[in-house]
């Protein structure tokens with residue numbers, strides 16, 4: 001039996017309330033001395049249209065969290081709501097879809113055939129052309145999936161996830177194994193999709209992806225959320241900024257370096273005429289250096305990599 005899908009309601013017309021709500025979620029594996037608390041009490045609310053990076057080291061609990069979000073596993077305790085419904089109902093109605101690390105594609109089908117078969121199952125044939133284009137697959141439509149690179153296969157999975165026109169898209173390390181060019185291409189495509197108002201949650205090990213793509217970053221470690229905020233704020237709030245300048249005047253250089261050390265600035269270094277320090281008062285230090293005749297002033301924010309290391313270190 002074939003069914004014609006009802007036209008999707010405009011995204012803005014769906015009910016109000018958050019896209020995702022996790023309340024008091026826990027999930028463990030094993031027992032006794034082998035007990036692993038993969039998710040150890042997570043509360044997380046994600047609004048509609050937000051793009052959120054879930055960042056954390058191996059084993060932090062990201063995949064376990066996303067699996068519960070997708071109804072693939074059930075929390076031991078706590079509630080998962082997606083667009084106001086239990087996760088499984090949201091998945092069944094195509095309102096949430098995912099690009100996961102696991103889950104194979106059939107290698108003997110071409111890219112176009114793969115998309116057509118799944119579109120048939122979803123009753124989404126009218127969306128095939130749009131989705132092929134959005135996922136950047138038009139040029140490789142006739143290639144067998146088995147001959148596609150890792151990055152191209154991820155784009156095929158992305159296309160399949162877009163077929164039901166989901167409101168929420170979940171991506172678990174979608175660019176793992178892609179080279180820099182493929183990664184950039186993937187995120188450009190994703191950005192277009194997100195601009196259409198979708199909520200996007202992605203787990204990543206690539207810290208620059210969180211910086212470039214997500215306004216909000218949730219950092220997980222050992223099953224817990226250890227930081228949650230605007231990606232730029234998270235970066236700036238942690239560790240201040242590194243200020244570096246050439247200070248030709250020897251007395252001024254050593255006076256400023258001594259003052260910085262007394263004030264508790266980190267990593268105060270003097271290499272020849274170059275003075276470098278990490279401080280939370282970077283504007284004040286920059287003004288002081290310029291007043292002392294400094295040149296070649298540089299101020300750099302820490303990378304998320306170093307912010308993340310600071311956060312997750314004991």
Ligand SMILES: Nc1ncnc2c1ncn2[C@@H]1O[C@H](COP(=O)(O)OP(=O)(O)OP(=O)(O)O)[C@@H](O)[C@H]1O
Nearest residue numbers: 029030036038056057058059060061062063064065
């Ligand atoms: N099915 C399972 N059986 C036993 N332990 C599991 C199972 N799934 C996950 N774990 C454990 O739960 C913890 C969290 O794993 P999870 O895969 O959620 O982390 P992650 O943050 O996604 O890691 P990665 O970045 O490596 O994918 C890890 O210690 C992992 O070994």
